[in-house]
């Protein structure tokens with residue numbers, strides 16, 4: 077209501093010559109009123125703009141940042157998290173390693189649909205609490221069919237049901253990711269270890285990638301995420317679980333702040349059945365290699381040509 | 393701003409000035425007088441502009457709130473992530489492209505009567521493209537990062553992203569049309585004959601470009617393999633055909649308003665030509681819809697779920713069913729009305745046909761195209777969407793703004809074409825002529 081809005085003066089095109097007619101004067105009044113009304117109408121912007129610092133506004137694309145610039149940005153983001161959420165966090169930049177190609181596999185025979193993975197994701201990735209956001213959606217599927225149309229993501233009853241099986245879906249880190257090709261500003265790209273990431277400070281929020289992804293793997297920040305201070309996961313990375321700003325896209329990053337440091341994804345650690353297998357495809361002794369070599373794995377919607385890195389399999 | 397301006401002596405009339413200074417002064421005079429003219433009018437005009445301003449204000453306020461509080465204030469969700477804004481965007485690209493249906497007869501077929509009124513179409517293209525750009529902007533979650541889309545400053549995902557292409561072709565089309573209409577108006581204002589070298593090549597470019605804007609906009613959707621409802625080769629041709637209905641429909645209505653409220657002469661010739669265009673395109677459009685519906689429903693399967701949802705509802709979800717049947721009914725009635733051989737003599741019927749066609753296609757190319765692409769979602773969840781108050785307010789604000797642009801542009805352009813408003817003519821009577829003004833214009 078009481079915003080410091082300065083109505084802009086009447087446009088200079090009204091000539092102030094000696095014989096100003098009544099009409100010209102009226103026009104000037106009209107123009108002034110109009111300009112003032114527009115300033116008033118746009119007043120909510122003045123409450124929003126202070127949230128965006130000049131350095132954030134001018135920030136370059138992640139790939140164009142030098143070491144010092146990046147360090148300064150990380151420090152700024154940490155300070156902002158402290159200021160806005162009251163949480164002390166450490167945000168780092170975790171680059172991909174050489175000779176690593178990540179992949180994930182999921183055993184549909186033993187998944188019980190308990191949604192523990194979705195919950196762990198919700199916490200680990202500092203998702204918005206009220207919307208119960210998570211990068212993982214678990215579908216309850218009819219036994220005997222892989223038709224997604226018969227699946228149901230909103231089941232609300234004890235699991236597992238006898239005639240059902242359960243299929244968690246998250247980002248498949250496609251090798252031909254349509255989300256990356258459609259982004260108009262290159263705010264999302266595939267890293268050399270196979271993980272598809274988003275620069276949350278470069279994304280313009282057009283949601284084209286969300287339309288393009290065949291696996292419904294992307295999430296948009298419809299509002300500023302709200303998380304109680306004590307629930308914020310403090311170990312964060314620029315390209316993964318730091319708290320995202322309002323109006324940008326986010327997605328599963330295979331927990332790169334963990335996995336690039338030799339740990340396992342949060343969803344895998346949370347799974348009570350051991351249905352999830354994660355690892356480096358280039359390591360011949362890894363469990364993921366064993367699964368790919370010994371199980372009959374399949375990928376979802378192979379026909380759309382996305383070449384996922386997320387495999388499903390059943391025990392024979 | 394710059395203190396250096398004041399001391400510069402105004403050259404007396406006697407001192408010879410280089411021609412470019414003349415141009416500069418004439419051009420400034422053109423702009424200032426246009427502004428004065430554009431804001432002068434009768435009560436009808438002031439009433440109309442006040443109404444539009446009021447609606448635009450409501451829209452601007454709703455948008456500011458949306459930017460502050462996030463897109464969560466809309467009815468959009470992760471399931472249906474594009475809605476009324478993108479629907480409007482898509483449709484108005486069509487309206488802009490449809491304006492070319494005046495340009496083609498005028499310049500390719502040398503239809504003289506069309507030539508006289510073609511400016512009405514060119515200015516419509518300018519207004520419609522502005523509307524499109526507004527709709528894209530209000531759909532962005534981060535409008536403050538708009539500069540990331542600017543070539544040179546930002547990072548352009550070219551040539552892979554169809555959205556990048558769309559940004560280029562839309563701005564291109566806007567500039568081409570601004571150039572053509574600006575050049576024609578300015579030379580006529582000076583009382584000169586426009587030099588064809590300076591605009592005819594651009595007119596031809598604009599014809600090709602009009603096709604490209606709607607084709608690229610179609611590619612935006614049909615290039616997505618994960619959305620079977622959009623993933624059809626027929627999409628771009630369908631876009632073009634419907635554009636060549638909705639554009640002419642709007643122009644026919646506009647021409648009749650112009651006939652009533654101004655002294656600009658609009659003969660029956662242009663209207664007849666546009667009706668002839670619409671007669672054909674509206675039938676082709678219906679044929680394409682029918683062929684698409686057949687393909688979807690005869691074969692069946694889960695990739696046709698969106699079409700089933702759109703036309704008949706799916707598992708009790710049927711929010712779009714009334715919309716699409718309204719569209720089908722409106723376009724069919726319009727097509728039948730247009731088939732009447734003497735429709736151009738029954739202006740009321742013609743107007744009804746144009747309004748029905750315009751609304752019918754607004755639904756078909758908007759809500760009926762964008763929303764079902766998301767319902768069911770790619771994982772076959774059924775989450776419905778209908779626009780909420782915020783989205784309607786913002787959209788209405790943009791329409792009002794577009795109409796304001798169009799009204800003002802016509803207000804300047806038409807008197808120039810009738811010869812009432814030129815460099816020689818005195819400025820509107822309400823404004824006293826100053827001595828300097830008349831001296832300089834000699």
Ligand code: SF4
Nearest residue numbers: 247248250253255289
């Ligand atoms: S699953 Fe979706 S978000 Fe993930 S890489 Fe593939 S297309 Fe992109």
Ligand code: SF4
Nearest residue numbers: 259279280282283285
């Ligand atoms: S929402 Fe962001 S990441 Fe997605 S396409 Fe648009 S700019 Fe790119």
